[in-house]
Amino acid sequence: MTTTTGLLVILGAAVGAPARYLTDRWLQSTHGTGFPWGTFTVNIVASFVLGVIIGSGAGGTVPPAVAVLVGTGFCGALSTWSTLGYETVRLAENRAWTQASLNVVASVLAGLGSAGLGFAVAGGAG
Template identity: 30%
Template structure:
């Protein structure tokens, strides 16, 4: 017996396609981040994290470049999801942060842009510190 038409089924299919695009983009971006950062770090032979720095700068450049193309050529929501959330999100979350900050600046929200810069960096460092501290204390309790 044929199923009755269900318009909601099409909506769920669209969401699943977007989720699969996010997963694919994230996987590709993460693999690229690993490859690029490892290659750069080995090539530099210094303890400074040049690998991650290069990924952050490259990702920031690429997200800006691709965003301008997305605006000029009206990329579809699925293409934008694949690129900006998936691929660049997997490659570097720093690129999303820089795009958001630049968007605030372009709309004249300079105060919010500065707050975003300081809050993201200071709170991010604090969160890493607290996470490391909690992790060490948890390991001490487990042992």
């Protein structure tokens, strides 16, 4: 990895990580439920953005620096699939079986769908 690449990842992550934290705190405070809406939302948004980057790159239109900055740095720091696992285990420990199951199934399906939609919107499917 070159110094420039590393700096682009750091710069993207410096925006993505606070965006994840602030989004999570805001959504959890507005919904007031046990379901982890913040984590769900940031993972779906990051999946969509990454789908757009990959779909755009399929046509050769995304410069590699943008893919590293936005795809690796921003999306990597915005999404938090490890927190999905932690929150699902926490829900299961609290015997919130329906919410735990819904968290996993909805997150995976919505994440894949969102990435596919981003890919298609960017013209990667054609």
